[in-house]
Amino acid sequence: MTGPAGYDPHAFPPFAVTVDLAVLTLREGRLHVLLVRRGEAPYQGDWALPGGFVRPDESAGAAARRELAEETGLSEATAAGLHLEQLATYSDPGRDPRMRVVSVAYTALGPGLPEPRGGGDAAHAQWLPYGTQGPLAFDHDAILTDARQRVGAKLEYTCLATAFCPPLFTLGELRGVYEAVWGVELDRPNFRRKVLSTPGFVQAVDGPPRLTGGRGKPAALYRAGGATALHPPLLRP
Amino acid sequence: MTGPAGYDPHAFPPFAVTVDLAVLTLREGRLHVLLVRRGEAPYQGDWALPGGFVRPDESAGAAARRELAEETGLSEATAAGLHLEQLATYSDPGRDPRMRVVSVAYTALGPGLPEPRGGGDAAHAQWLPYGTQGPLAFDHDAILTDARQRVGAKLEYTCLATAFCPPLFTLGELRGVYEAVWGVELDRPNFRRKVLSTPGFVQAVDGPPRLTGGRGKPAALYRAGGATALHPPLLRP
DNA sequence: ACAAAAGTGTTGTTGCTACACCCATGC
DNA sequence: GCATGGGTGTAGCAACAACACTTTTGT
Numbered sequence: 251m252t253g254p255a256g257y258d259p260h261a262f263p264p265f266a267v268t269v270d271l272a273v274l275t276l277r278e279g280r281l282h283v284l285l286v287r288r289g290e291a292p293y294q295g296d297w298a299l300p301g302g303f304v305r306p307d308e309s310a311g312a313a314a315r316r317e318l319a320e321e322t323g324l325s326e327a328t329a330a331g332l333h334l335e336q337l338a339t340y341s342d343p344g345r346d347p348r349m350r351v352v353s354v355a356y357t358a359l360g361p362g363l364p365e366p367r368g369g370g371d372a373a374h375a376q377w378l379p380y381g382t383q384g385p386l387a388f389d390h391d392a393i394l395t396d397a398r399q400r401v402g403a404k405l406e407y408t409c410l411a412t413a414f415c416p417p418l419f420t421l422g423e424l425r426g427v428y429e430a431v432w433g434v435e436l437d438r439p440n441f442r443r444k445v446l447s448t449p450g451f452v453q454a455v456d457g458p459p460r461l462t463g464g465r466g467k468p469a470a471l472y473r474a475g476g477a478t479a480l481h482p483p484l485l486r487p
Numbered sequence: 488m489t490g491p492a493g494y495d496p497h498a499f500p501p502f503a504v505t506v507d508l509a510v511l512t513l514r515e516g517r518l519h520v521l522l523v524r525r526g527e528a529p530y531q532g533d534w535a536l537p538g539g540f541v542r543p544d545e546s547a548g549a550a551a552r553r554e555l556a557e558e559t560g561l562s563e564a565t566a567a568g569l570h571l572e573q574l575a576t577y578s579d580p581g582r583d584p585r586m587r588v589v590s591v592a593y594t595a596l597g598p599g600l601p602e603p604r605g606g607g608d609a610a611h612a613q614w615l616p617y618g619t620q621g622p623l624a625f626d627h628d629a630i631l632t633d634a635r636q637r638v639g640a641k642l643e644y645t646c647l648a649t650a651f652c653p654p655l656f657t658l659g660e661l662r663g664v665y666e667a668v669w670g671v672e673l674d675r676p677n678f679r680r681k682v683l684s685t686p687g688f689v690q691a692v693d694g695p696p697r698l699t700g701g702r703g704k705p706a707a708l709y710r711a712g713g714a715t716a717l718h719p720p721l722l723r724p
Numbered sequence: 725a726c727a728a729a730a731g732t733g734t735t736g737t738t739g740c741t742a743c744a745c746c747c748a749t750g751c
Numbered sequence: 752g753c754a755t756g757g758g759t760g761t762a763g764c765a766a767c768a769a770c771a772c773t774t775t776t777g778t
Contacts, residue, residue, distance in 0.1 A: 264502070265502050265589075266502070267504070298774085299753085304589075306580070309578065309579045310578040312580070336575055339547060341504070341591065343545065343546060351503050352541075352547070352589070354578065364673045393521060403644075407643075407644065407720075420757085422756070437742075438757080439758075439760090444739095444740085447739095462750085464750085465751075466750080467526040467747060467755085467757040468756095468757080480763095481720075481722070483644075484738080485740095497757085509745080572769095658730085674768070674769070675729085675731085676730095677769085681766095684766095689727055701776095702729075702776060702778075703730065703776060705729095706732040
């Protein structure tokens, strides 16, 4: 690892390091993204992913967690409950016209989340159904596309779907996650058998509690199991 | 995206951005890693992943490609043929004791590669069988572990295995990739059927050419097909 | 002749798909 | 009653694991 001039901090052009967040959730059965409206140039007035600068004393993961609370207008408890995962790093020179910015993108997943209320910087944060957003600022369209693709793929071979569900959920809600992200309909009986036959995917809540999703027979409740991988995977049709 | 002081380049502590490379190959049926011996403090004399600084005018991917040629001691043609893929970004404060360094890690895969010859900085680059390397400098052990895990997982549901093979290869060589990375033995007949029944995974070379891997019946040759995903996947036993 | 690796065949089991069908609830 | 969603059953098909067997080379 050879570096310029013995690491003199000011001897080479600085990089700014930021995090960008692709916050995804399900609202009324549809996949939604959390976007903020930019208040300054460039891309003033455009939608963008929430994000911000990594501070000198924190990791990118810590910065993502912090921005999740500060920038999204979600309550601290809500933000803390989200599933956070590194996506990729975007580093094209010129992706920000002002200076050299390298951005570490994260995906954050959560259950049906409330409308954000302007706590911090971004009182203009808002849920938009995925696909209805116009072109985003910077390279955020590419980031968002990558996030959706990655999440879709991970649904196949991990238990990630439970990250979209509240602590207690029905199998119908879990199936709704797959259907919303993949954009297909799944056979209910087969989905049920598949999930229940995978050890550690979900865990039945023994209590008599049940619940309704409108009308129809009340459904049994489950919580996420300990497993993280799905063997064998649940393949897209 | 709120930033410090209107982007004055020197108003905030600078981050250095580097790339680190986990270069993997197969030599004599075993997975090997390319490591360089550090000539300077810290970790002087220890093994480390090759890598280097991202320049002001290039993307991290371009820097990875460049360092692959400069730092590994592999010929330009060899380095250019490697399959390069972003792995993850490592950003813990303190991962480099000298200053704040954020590193974008890449995996590079290639067919049985020659011993590196000191072209550039690192005349001390060398192949080591995976697992025999001592503790590496910085957080490179974690990077290397992540790389192996990611590659192992991608073998299941992508055509990545062909990246470890030369342009023309036998099904035995392809099976060797899976066995080396996964550390298991696969049933030869079943592996063959599985690969041939996946459209676009491999493509038979019609010519009469055949080849031997020591002794035994000569094997037919294949080249990588156009497909990138494996449906259905080839699951680990 | 023997060992080693390629290639083909076969068989039993598993897993999945596509349904049909009953149950419990709201209107 | 009817519509809606939860839950069970089942028959047919496709995929896979395990293993036996033949072929073609080097020694």
